Amino acid sequence: MSAPQWKNPIVRWIDYRMPIFTLIHHDLVDYPTPRNLNYWWNFGSLAGFLLVVMIVTGVMLAMHYTPHVDLAFVSVERIMRDVNYGWLIRYLHMNGGSMFFLVVYIHVFRGLYYGSYKAPRELLWMLGVVILILMMATAFMGYVLPWGQMSFWAATVITNLFSAFPVVGESVVHWLWGGFSVDNPTLNRFFSLHYLLPFVIFGLVFLHLWALHTHKSNNPLGIDVKGPQDTIPFHPYYTAKDMFGMAVLLLVYLAFVFFAPNFFTEPDNYIPADPMVTPHQIVPEWYLLPFYAILRAVPNKLGGVVLMFASILILFVLPWLDTSKVKSARFRPIYKQLFWILVVDCIALGWVGANRPEGVYIVIGRIATAYYFVHFLILVPLVGWLERPRPLPESIGAPVLGGGGAAVGATPKPMEKA
Amino acid sequence: MRGKLMAGAAAFLFALSANPAWAVEQSRPAAQDWSFSGVFGVFDRAAQQRGFQVYQQVCAACHSLKLVHYRDLAALGYADDEVKAFAAGKEVQDGPNDAGEMFTRPALPSDHFVSPFANAQVARAANNGALPPDLSLITKARKGGADYLYALLVGYADPPEGMELMEGMSYNPYFAGRQIAMPPPLAEGAVEFADGTPATVEQMAADVTTFLAWASEPDLEERKRLGIKVILFLLVLTGLLYASKRKVWSDLH
Numbered sequence A: 001m002s003a004p005q006w007k008n009p010i011v012r013w014i015d016y017r018m019p020i021f022t023l024i025h026h027d028l029v030d031y032p033t034p035r036n037l038n039y040w041w042n043f044g045s046l047a048g049f050l051l052v053v054m055i056v057t058g059v060m061l062a063m064h065y066t067p068h069v070d071l072a073f074v075s076v077e078r079i080m081r082d083v084n085y086g087w088l089i090r091y092l093h094m095n096g097g098s099m100f101f102l103v104v105y106i107h108v109f110r111g112l113y114y115g116s117y118k119a120p121r122e123l124l125w126m127l128g129v130v131i132l133i134l135m136m137a138t139a140f141m142g143y144v145l146p147w148g149q150m151s152f153w154a155a156t157v158i159t160n161l162f163s164a165f166p167v168v169g170e171s172v173v174h175w176l177w178g179g180f181s182v183d184n185p186t187l188n189r190f191f192s193l194h195y196l197l198p199f200v201i202f203g204l205v206f207l208h209l210w211a212l213h214t215h216k217s218n219n220p221l222g223i224d225v226k227g228p229q230d231t232i233p234f235h236p237y238y239t240a241k242d243m244f245g246m247a248v249l250l251l252v253y254l255a256f257v258f259f260a261p262n263f264f265t266e267p268d269n270y271i272p273a274d275p276m277v278t279p280h281q282i283v284p285e286w287y288l289l290p291f292y293a294i295l296r297a298v299p300n301k302l303g304g305v306v307l308m309f310a311s312i313l314i315l316f317v318l319p320w321l322d323t324s325k326v327k328s329a330r331f332r333p334i335y336k337q338l339f340w341i342l343v344v345d346c347i348a349l350g351w352v353g354a355n356r357p358e359g360v361y362i363v364i365g366r367i368a369t370a371y372y373f374v375h376f377l378i379l380v381p382l383v384g385w386l387e388r389p390r391p392l393p394e395s396i397g398a399p400v401l402g403g404g405g406a407a408v409g410a411t412p413k414p415m416e417k418a
Numbered sequence B: 001m002r003g004k005l006m007a008g009a010a011a012f013l014f015a016l017s018a019n020p021a022w023a024v025e026q027s028r029p030a031a032q033d034w035s036f037s038g039v040f041g042v043f044d045r046a047a048q049q050r051g052f053q054v055y056q057q058v059c060a061a062c063h064s065l066k067l068v069h070y071r072d073l074a075a076l077g078y079a080d081d082e083v084k085a086f087a088a089g090k091e092v093q094d095g096p097n098d099a100g101e102m103f104t105r106p107a108l109p110s111d112h113f114v115s116p117f118a119n120a121q122v123a124r125a126a127n128n129g130a131l132p133p134d135l136s137l138i139t140k141a142r143k144g145g146a147d148y149l150y151a152l153l154v155g156y157a158d159p160p161e162g163m164e165l166m167e168g169m170s171y172n173p174y175f176a177g178r179q180i181a182m183p184p185p186l187a188e189g190a191v192e193f194a195d196g197t198p199a200t201v202e203q204m205a206a207d208v209t210t211f212l213a214w215a216s217e218p219d220l221e222e223r224k225r226l227g228i229k230v231i232l233f234l235l236v237l238t239g240l241l242y243a244s245k246r247k248v249w250s251d252l253h
């Protein structure tokens, strides 16, 4: 893995002064990657791809969009009707947001299943959580921009949350609004920040990758790379695999864009914002519903807000809450069950968030919220101590190559055989 | 693990589709077979033109269609001079002219549809205090879309035993709250179709729904046409990329 010899004189000239080609070679071509990664490892590159799609389509939308309460809704409709392929740009951006969250959530749950947050990848994981939080802020502010009924009322409900904080609450809300209600100054600052944050995310993705490339990828067995026999160069193996994954993502994404472009949105957002008319039900986009459910699970406003923030912040300390030394759930029979219960719990929270807080939804919402915290704060630390993990294979290469390692569970299952 | 995965995926899709149920104070509209639904759907031109006639002769008395230009009517198959004539039938305010005065002139194809009322207050005053919404996005702005619009238009009925309607309201089970401030807009023979189609309430409702679905989504036909090409292309590309991935990895196993 020595530095490559560049033949092209221009490349050589540049690389001598700024070794960018060598860097690319080390991090995208030669880069040693565990040979046993399964398709769940595709989702990181898919997220990166979608971030680029969001920035490109967003910049194009911003060329035609007007951030003013009297013009925003109409300007979005002008994009849909009068700008060449404006409908395509907007539907790509709208559905791209949903796809981005879908991909990132799968990426995060992949990390939970295979213990990718454990040493030495804690910082990598924490940078990911920061990215997730910024994505939520970005998407929330983007949702406000078309200035439909849901835009306006979601902005009102969410910004009002800050009024729950004692003493300073009210001032903070007025400061966020830039006035005494959600109005033109609010829309203007949301547009400014919605434009800015994706670039901050872009920067964080670089740090995320820096941390990743320092200790390299985890893998489905969760054991360390022992030597060159355990790895393969990123190119052509994972470039080919990532390209295939990207094509599959595009199939799903574009099927929505062309054939069901409004599947993920609320019809109410095609009604211009009206501060005098409250919609029947105020709901955020689907990807924020679990958090919305946690917020509403607590009868006390401040309590709800605190729990909602805590539900994300708890991920920061997960590397220290998990007491097990074994990473992959494949060798952790009890944790594996808990993982799937958590998945179901999060889906239940999303479902509760989509419904009015009445009757059975209140009960389910509370149980699911409680379980979410019990999982991270009690079950994860306890199981780490109590569980008896299954024996780990000798090395990545051994079982994959079929020699030596006879450990149970180490033979690749068809799905993981790539 | 596989089984659980499938269960997880199924539960996820279920959660996504678990939109809030129809409110109890509103009936669920029946699904209709629209020319424009489905992957290959296109608007039925004749229905669109009849629907435009219904809008012009009935709905336009109360409802604006602000986001649509007269020139957009070319998409319904009208010739340039027909579009000009539709526009010229309405007056718009323009100006100021060189003398600094506002004036009115016949509308041009580049103008948006002229609204029946100058502002929301006049509209309310003329409609018993209720505001007839702009119809430019109506099928996208209501749960149930075109099916809802059709059900609403044909759904007027006598109120059930014992239900007290408020002053000036009509009973319509498909409207949220079941009482609507819009009087039944369609009556048998309300328009005389240029193509001789009998103007039943159902016919007019279906046609105006087709027209308004187009007004809400003028991109629909181009979107689906392009979509089919894109998906076919991607299917081939995905196949090729899968094959090349297999080939690249074949020396590892």
Ligand code: HEM
Residues within 6 Å of the ligand: A051, A054, A055, A056, A057, A058, A059, A060, A061, A062, A065, A076, A090, A093, A094, A097, A100, A135, A138, A139, A140, A141, A142, A143, A144, A145, A146, A194, A195, A197, A198, A199, A201, A265, A269
């Ligand atoms: C992290 C990446 C991004 C996410 C998650 C995101 C998300 C969203 C969402 C959810 C909407 C509302 C869609 C709708 O209902 O219309 C939106 C709208 C918008 N976004 Fe973004 N966005 C991102 C990046 C960007 C960037 C980089 C720009 C511009 C530089 C941008 C510009 C806009 C504009 C102008 C709108 C309003 C037009 C519209 O509503 O379609 N976005 N965004």
